[in-house]
Amino acid sequence: MFFDTLLDRAFGHPSGVLGRLGGKLMVRSKRAFAGWVVSELDLDPDDRVLEVGFGPGVGIQRLAEAVPRGFVAGADASPVMVEQARRRNAAAIRSGLVELRRGLADDLPSDDDVFDAAMTMNSVQAWPDPVAGLRELRRVVKPGGTVAVAFTPHSGQSREELPSLLAEAGFEDVRIENHRDGFCAFVES
Numbered sequence: 001m002f003f004d005t006l007l008d009r010a011f012g013h014p015s016g017v018l019g020r021l022g023g024k025l026m027v028r029s030k031r032a033f034a035g036w037v038v039s040e041l042d043l044d045p046d047d048r049v050l051e052v053g054f055g056p057g058v059g060i061q062r063l064a065e066a067v068p069r070g071f072v073a074g075a076d077a078s079p080v081m082v083e084q085a086r087r088r089n090a091a092a093i094r095s096g097l098v099e100l101r102r103g104l105a106d107d108l109p110s111d112d113d114v115f116d117a118a119m120t121m122n123s124v125q126a127w128p129d130p131v132a133g134l135r136e137l138r139r140v141v142k143p144g145g146t147v148a149v150a151f152t153p154h155s156g157q158s159r160e161e162l163p164s165l166l167a168e169a170g171f172e173d174v175r176i177e178n179h180r181d182g183f184c185a186f187v188e189s
């Protein structure tokens with residue numbers, strides 16, 4: 001119980017000193033995996049994309065590299081992570097390529113059908129209502145756009161439960177791909 005609380009403050013809902021430390025650890029371990037997820041999205045340079053639960057902002061960096069003439073939005077529940085990710089992506093934010101906000105997965109601060117693609121990595125397992133959050137991703141991504149829902153082995157997300165969560169949120173034809181560092185479900189909005 002005590003360790004669950006510590007892990008949650010460091011990774012699930014990062015806050016305080018533990019949250020800052022958790023953010024640093026997440027950066028080291030996720031670079032290659034985030035790069036793979038972004039490459040599988042097969043983005044065009046002018047696409048508009050979203051990441052929910054971006055943590056320290058490594059996925060946001062990879063997205064910004066993939067859409068240099070587009071736009072990258074991010075929403076994360078933790079003010080500590082928003083601060084770390086903004087520092088990590090400061091130049092791209094200044095240029096207007098990236099915008100990062102505090103926001104909850106089940107109430108995204110976006111209109112319908114505005115993104116060409118979206119991703120979320122190691123975050124769904126921490127959402128209070130995963131189906132509501134996944135429905136929100138479906139709402140904000142244009143019909144036909146891809147949503148990537150990715151996890152590393154220590155996320156705690158069951159791979160077996162993922163297709164039914166996605167189906168409940170209204171996604172069809174779930175494709176799950178494996179990587180050395182984890183797995184990712186790709187679905188069309």
Ligand SMILES: C[S@@+](CC[C@H](N)C(=O)[O-])C[C@H]1O[C@@H](n2cnc3c(N)ncnc32)[C@H](O)[C@@H]1O
Pocket residue numbers: 011012013014026027030052053054055056059075076077078081103104105106120121122123126127128
């Ligand atoms: C384990 S971290 C993963 C961070 C990063 N994506 C990675 O893989 O390194 C989980 C992230 O999800 C965010 N998060 C948790 N619940 C959330 C919610 N309901 N809505 C949006 N973000 C949430 C946390 O603040 C945290 O930054």
